[in-house]
Amino acid sequence: MATWLGLMSGTSMDGIDAVLVSFPGNQVKIHGTHTTAYPDDLRQRLIQLSQNHGTPDDIGELDHAVGSLFAETAEGAIAKAGLDRHDIRAVGSHGQTIRHQPLGATPFSLQIGDPNLIAERTGINTVADFRRRDMAAGGQGAPLVPAFHKAFFGSATEDRCILNLGGIANISWLPQNPKDRVIGFDTGPANALLDAWCLDQTGRPYDDQGLWAQEGIVHQVLLGDMLSDGYFARPAPKSTGKEKFNLEWVRTMARRHPEVSAADVQRTLLELTAVSIARQLPQSPDMTIFACGGGTRNGFLMRELRRTCSPLTLSTTADLGLDPQWVEPVAFAWLAKQTLDRRPGNLPEVTGASGERILGAVYFA
Structure with a gap:
């Protein structure tokens, strides 16, 4: 049975998740997992680069450093699982997004993590650069995971919404009626602003279980100011990232309300995530929401x-048979399979592309 290796590092920029997976009978079977945390100095450089603070030398150096760490993570997953790498058909690597600008006259999305290094060091064919073919066809190159959600989480008996709580939140509405189209888009921040403000104010990289947020209260005027950002009212297709929702965005909001304590800002940011998601859910009264991503660990x-x-x-994808932490790396393993099988990996109704496209570039070992 063909095995695939998915590598994912999202907008939280906290580390790399790897999963070894096969897809028997359109099911997901996980054979092994592994996570590598970014060293603090590398994470800080990535965050700075994502906010346009860097030189071409920084991009090149970080492309190499991240690619090396992706390769190391893949090798760690293979070693832990005890698999023969010759049984792994391909690696699907999302890379690390450092800039996502899907609108304007020259739209682009930039992921680093040199796939040549992954192919060279693992000896396994590697598929990467998934987003730009969709963008070349007029799409936003994101979100891409709704195609995987549709293939594996759709139901003929109920409407479902898959809610990914990464640095950025995105939803996939999967209607039970096959004649209805899938809806998917980024709703806005999930963990990105919570993590950024927590690190800035406390030195901790994230607010474990939301304990600090629980010390504060929701400041309704500040919340209203945050929700007035035009992104939340923009119709789909839409996608965003840390180039938009970042620490400077929070600081700008907080400076307008100097009376608000740091803990109250944190609590209000958490409310922003919850409210902005709820307001943008499709109108489906009997829909069940299944969450995944790192935010599910924030009780x-x-x-x-x-x-x-x-x-x-609201449940999690564990109730659908897939641990919330591994949904996205499994999705990019599946996207690599779609590429090598010469099958499309995008949903034009989600990304806005002019049609279905085979995504990704193949780097042969």
Whole structure:
């Protein structure tokens, strides 16, 4: 049975997830997993680069450093699983997004993490650069995971919404009626602003279980100011990243309200995530929401999402048979499979592309 290796590092920029997976009978079977955290200095350089603070030398150096770490993560996953690398058909590497600008006269999306290094060091064919073919066809190159969600999480008996809580939140609405189109887009920040403000104010890289946010209260005027950002009202297709929602965005909002304490800003940011997601959910009264991504480990965020999304039921993809942490790396393993099988990997109704396209470039070992 063909095995695939998916590599994913998202907008949280906290590390790289690897998963070894096969797809028997259109099911997902995980054979092994591995995670590598970014060293603090590398993470800080990546965050700075994503906010346009860097030179061409920085881009080149970080492309190499991230590619090396991706290769190391892949090799770690293979060693832990005890698999023969000759049984792995390909690696699907998302790379690390450092800039995503899908609008304007010259749209682009830039992921670093040199796939040549991955192919060379693992000895496995590597598929990468998934986003730009969709963009060449007029799409936004994101989000791409709704195609995987549709293939594996769709139901003939209920409407479902897959909610990914990474640095940025995105949703995939999967209607039970096959004649209805899938809807997918980035709703805005999930963990990105929470992590950025927590690191800036406390020195901790994230707010474990939302404990610091629970010390504060929601400042309604500040929340209204945040929600007035034009991104939230923009119609789909739409996608975003840290070039938009970053620490400077939070600081700008906080400077307008100097009376608000740091803990209250954190609590208000968590409310922003919960409210902005709930307001943008498709109108489907019987829909079930299944969350995935790192935000599912924040118990307070999940509690507040259940409140703002009520009366809809909020669960996680664990109830669909896939651990929330591994959904995205599995998706990019599947996208690599789509590429080598010469099958499309995008959903034009989600990205805005002019049609289905085979995504990715292949780097042969």
